[in-house]
Structures are given as C-alpha cells and as structure tokens.
Amino acid sequence: xxxxxxxxxxxxxVEKEDVTLDCVYETRDTTYYLFWxxxxxxGELVFLIRxxxxxxxxxxxxxxxxxxxxxxxxxxxxxxxSQVVDSAVYFCxxxxxxxxxxxGAGTTVTVRA
Amino acid sequence: NAGVxxxxxxxxxxxxxxxxxxxxxxxxxxxMSWYRQDPGMGLRLIHYSVGAGITDQGExxxxxxxxxxxxxxxxxxxxxxxxxxxxxxxxxSSYSGQVFSGNTIYFGEGSWLTVV
Numbered sequence: 001x002x003x004x005x006x007x008x009x010x011x012x013x014v015e016k017e018d019v020t021l022d023c024v025y026e027t028r029d030t031t032y033y034l035f036w037x038x039x040x041x042x043g044e045l046v047f048l049i050r051x052x053x054x055x056x057x058x059x060x061x062x063x064x065x066x067x068x069x070x071x072x073x074x075x076x077x078x079x080x081x082s083q084v085v086d087s088a089v090y091f092c093x094x095x096x097x098x099x100x101x102x103x104g105a106g107t108t109v110t111v112r113a
Numbered sequence: 114n115a116g117v118x119x120x121x122x123x124x125x126x127x128x129x130x131x132x133x134x135x136x137x138x139x140x141x142x143x144x145m146s147w148y149r150q151d152p153g154m155g156l157r158l159i160h161y162s163v164g165a166g167i168t169d170q171g172e173x174x175x176x177x178x179x180x181x182x183x184x185x186x187x188x189x190x191x192x193x194x195x196x197x198x199x200x201x202x203x204x205x206s207s208y209s210g211q212v213f214s215g216n217t218i219y220f221g222e223g224s225w226l227t228v229v
Contacts, residue, residue, distance in 0.1 A: 009153070035218075045203065045220040091155060099144060099163055100171060101205075101218060103155035 002027040004094050006104035013082055014112050021077040021107050023092030029053075034068065034075045035093040035101070045091075051075065082111045116140065119204050119221035126194040126228045134189040134224050136204030142219075144207045145187040149173065149200040150223075156203060162187055194228045201225050 003026040013019050025034065036048040049059065051068050059066045063080045079086050092104040120135045138145065146161035148171075158171030162181040176198060178190040187206075191198060204221040 004155075006155075037220075043201070043225075044222050047217060047220075050217070093156075095218075099146075099161050099169070100158050101146075101156075103148075103157070105153055105155045 002029070002032075002094050002096050002100075002102045004092050004102050004104035006092055006107050008107045009105070010108045010110070012110045012112065015083060016081050017111075019079045019082050019086070019109055019111075021079075021090050021092075021109070023075045023077065023104060025073050025075065025092070025094045027094060027096045029096035032094060032096040035095070036066070036075075036077050037091045037093065039089040039091065039106070041088070048077075048090075079109070082109075084111050084113050087111045117204055117206050117219050117221040119202075119224050121224060122222065123225045124227070126191070126226065128194060128196060128228060130194050131190065131192050132194065133191075134202055134204075134226070136187045136189065136206075136221060137185050138187075138204075138206040138219070139185065140206065140208075140219070141184060142206040142208050143184070144209055145181065146171070146205045147177070147179065147187070147189045148203045148205065149198075150203060151200050159189065159202075191226075196228045199226060199228045 005024045032053045034051045038046040056068050065078045067076045089106045089108050091106045093101050095101045117138045143164045147159040148156040150156045157173045160179040162168045165184050168179050202224045205218050207218045
C-alpha cells in the first residue's frame with residue numbers, strides 16, 4: 001500500500017514571504033512517480049510537476065522549487081516570494097507499480113496582500 | 114482540444130435517485146479513472162479502467178458502477194444516491210496508467226454533486 005502525508009493543513013502568509021509545503025510518502029515500490037497539483041478556488045486541478053524515483057535532482061521553475069529526498073521519503077515544495085494568486089490548495093500525489101494515483105489530504109495556502 | 118470533459122458540472126439529487134456522471138476524452142488515452150474529493154481527505158480513487166472493456170475498483174468503490182464500452186467514454190453511475198456521496202468528482206485520463214511511462218495525467222474540471 002502506498003500513502004502520502006501532508007501534515008500541514010493550512011498555511012497563511014503575507015505576500016512576498018516564502019512558503020514551504022511538506023510531503024512525506026510511503027511505498028514499497030522501487031519505481032514510482034511523485035506529483036504536485038494546485039487547486040485554485042475555481043476548483044480545477046492544475047499539474048505542477050512530476051518527478052520519478054530515480055531522479056533526485058532538485059528543480060526550480062520560476063518561483064517554484066522542489067526538493068526530493070529519497071532518504072527521508074520527502075518531496076517538499078517551496079513557493080518563493082508568494083503572491084495572492086498562489087492562494088490555493090496544493091496536493092502531493094504518488095503513483096507506484098499499479099494504476100492508482102494516491103493523494104495527500106492537501107495543504108491550503110492563503111497569501112494575504 | 115477538449116481534453117477531459119465531465120458533465121454535469123453541478124447536480125442536486127434526492128436520496129435514492131440514480132444518475133450518471135459522464136466523462137469523455139479525445140486524446141485516445143487507454144487509462145481513465147474517477148476520483149472523489151472530500152474536505153480534508155484529498156482525492157480518493159473510486160474506479161479505474163486500463164482500456165475498453167476493462168475496469169477495476171479503487172479505494173472507495175461502494176455505491177458506484179462503471180463501464181468502459183469505448184476508449185473515449187468512462188461514465189460513473191450512482192445507483193441509489195446517499196448523502197455520503199455528496200462530493201466533488203473528478204475524471205482523469207492518461208496514455209497509460211503504469212508508472213514506468215510517467216505520462217501526464219489529465220483531469221476534468223470536476224462535477225459538484227449534492228445528495229439531499
């Protein structure tokens with residue numbers, strides 16, 4: 001069985017602060033993929049990143065960065081210099097050797113102007 | 114370029130009524146799935162399909178039926194709606210569900226269902 005834990009339920013910051021979202025996963029599979037999705041207030045799911053288990057390189061995309069550490073089974077996500085438009089629910093997810101994508105419970109990020 | 118299309122977007126049902134949530138994709142994807150989203154629980158897999166004629170249960174299949182007669186369509190049926198099925202439902206598809214492909218998973222825009 002696989003499991004994704006997002007311990008932070010809600011995070012509230014003032015604009016321009018950095019925000020780090022934690023994601024810890026459990027899986028017995030040696031090959032797996034990790035994902036982050038954003039769900040803005042409008043409700044749709046927006047794909048942010050996919051990382052496979054063999055690629056532990058950190059990634060930066062604009063104000064977003066991801067830190068993947070297999071040793072601690074973590075795939076954390078940082079928003080640098082947050083903006084009001086970053087307010088959303090963020091989901092971490094895991095896909096292993098089956099046809100199932102397992103989601104964490106989500107972290108609600110509120111960025112105040 | 115429609116992607117994954119879900120209908121209806123909003124629906125109110127009375128307890129005991131039946132209904133079908135429609136999902137269609139135009140990307141010739143083999144893999145399709147249905148999730149439900151409830152507060153504080155993320156998205157949970159209801160049913161999935163790896164190709165026409167093949168379906169299987171996910172984490173929370175009770176109260177739901179699916180079929181996959183064509184590659185394009187994957188309807189979700191609620192046979193006798195219950196208030197516990199009040200949720201937001203998402204349909205998703207990808208070229209292949211297997212992790213080794215790492216293909217992008219596309220989600221529909223969601224269907225908000227309320228059972229009273």
